[in-house]
Amino acid sequence: MAFSKNQSEVDEGLKGELAKKGVVVTTINQLYNWGRQSSIWPMQFGLACCAIEMIATACARYDIARFGAELFRPSPRQSDLMIVAGTVTKKMAPQVVRLYNQMAEPKYVITMGACSIAGGPFIDGYNVLRGIDRYIPIDVHLPGCPPRPEALLYGLMELQKKIQSQEIETTEWYQKGMKREYPVPDFGPHGLVPKFNPEVWQPRELDHRKDKYGEPILIGRKTKAPDLDAPLATPPVAQPPKPQTA
Amino acid sequence: MNLQEIQSKIEAALPGIRLKPVRESLLIEDAAMLPKVAAFLKNDPVLALDYLSSVTGADYLKYLESVYHLYSVEKKTGPVVLRVRVTRDSPRIPSLVPIYRGAEFQEREAFDMYGLYFENHPDLRRIFMWEGFEGFPMRKDYEQEDSEILETADIEWLDRHGAKVPEGMRKKAADLKAQGKRAVAEKTGKSIE
Numbered sequence: 001m002a003f004s005k006n007q008s009e010v011d012e013g014l015k016g017e018l019a020k021k022g023v024v025v026t027t028i029n030q031l032y033n034w035g036r037q038s039s040i041w042p043m044q045f046g047l048a049c050c051a052i053e054m055i056a057t058a059c060a061r062y063d064i065a066r067f068g069a070e071l072f073r074p075s076p077r078q079s080d081l082m083i084v085a086g087t088v089t090k091k092m093a094p095q096v097v098r099l100y101n102q103m104a105e106p107k108y109v110i111t112m113g114a115c116s117i118a119g120g121p122f123i124d125g126y127n128v129l130r131g132i133d134r135y136i137p138i139d140v141h142l143p144g145c146p147p148r149p150e151a152l153l154y155g156l157m158e159l160q161k162k163i164q165s166q167e168i169e170t171t172e173w174y175q176k177g178m179k180r181e182y183p184v185p186d187f188g189p190h191g192l193v194p195k196f197n198p199e200v201w202q203p204r205e206l207d208h209r210k211d212k213y214g215e216p217i218l219i220g221r222k223t224k225a226p227d228l229d230a231p232l233a234t235p236p237v238a239q240p241p242k243p244q245t246a
Numbered sequence: 247m248n249l250q251e252i253q254s255k256i257e258a259a260l261p262g263i264r265l266k267p268v269r270e271s272l273l274i275e276d277a278a279m280l281p282k283v284a285a286f287l288k289n290d291p292v293l294a295l296d297y298l299s300s301v302t303g304a305d306y307l308k309y310l311e312s313v314y315h316l317y318s319v320e321k322k323t324g325p326v327v328l329r330v331r332v333t334r335d336s337p338r339i340p341s342l343v344p345i346y347r348g349a350e351f352q353e354r355e356a357f358d359m360y361g362l363y364f365e366n367h368p369d370l371r372r373i374f375m376w377e378g379f380e381g382f383p384m385r386k387d388y389e390q391e392d393s394e395i396l397e398t399a400d401i402e403w404l405d406r407h408g409a410k411v412p413e414g415m416r417k418k419a420a421d422l423k424a425q426g427k428r429a430v431a432e433k434t435g436k437s438i439e
Binding site for chain 1: 430
């Protein structure tokens, strides 16, 4: 990801000289962003196996506290970051969107793992949402199945870079009339209604699952079933090689 | 005790029952006889199959099936597998909840996924899918929705919630409605049956 870095207009050399005298020169922007990026409070919820990696990241070996994001809050009201760790089933999706809506600004989302990005191995399933980005905006997509704790830390660092690039005057959550809430989908007769929110996500023109990998889509009616009454096919027994006769 | 001995034991205890060995299991030809067979297997002092491990549905296109795996915790034997076949038109099977209490949630699951109606079940509702879900998703003729194309219900919902919808999607949904179709994911390409 490429972000425009917040550059200080103060000369670096002058800064260094002042630092020797014990004077720190900085901007409000940098101080503000430094504070925000160093105390991201994630929300404490996990949906599937990615949550195990998230827990491992929070434990002593990987220690997410080094990045100031160790305070997992059990309430959306107190958290800045939602780590969607795991498969989002259609039954769970409305709750995830609702939790996002309940978070206070500024809020960020990391989708952790292939499932929450696009459905993962369950993409053709009837019950799994093809990515939570259909309903809410995502800041960092973190692929892997599941991603290792190092990967989650890397994703967090990318998010820190993004936070660093934001400016206090232009940030959307200080603008008037800012309301970042997305409608919570309903349960329909065949799946969620709507299937996606076109304001947030739209299907791509090019479907690489079709043209690149030779149409591996398996969903739809099935036409074959095994015949139980037929005798079991016995696997051919490997014959030992005959000794060669001269 | 092997399958043949169990079969002859059941046939001796319940005259008139029709059993057929299918692979490693016993098929009960008349589904209504299932509770009697299960009660016999549970209460028989020699077999003592006191634990119903799983109730599963299966779809073989020509018929639907419900499969039961019975174990004996007391004798440390099992499994004894029972099968019941029903037609797609009337998938009615007597419930085993009065005999094995643990069958309740598993029968609900089989009902949810395969649409097998377990008669005399105390609380036959969907367990995984939500109320109002239509169809039984594990059946082979289940038509899954195409999750890339919006339908009129989605468009109406989005309008109600004040979300902007691109014109192309509106048109596509209207076309589908005019044809009386819904967006269904079709099976394409080479597949594993």
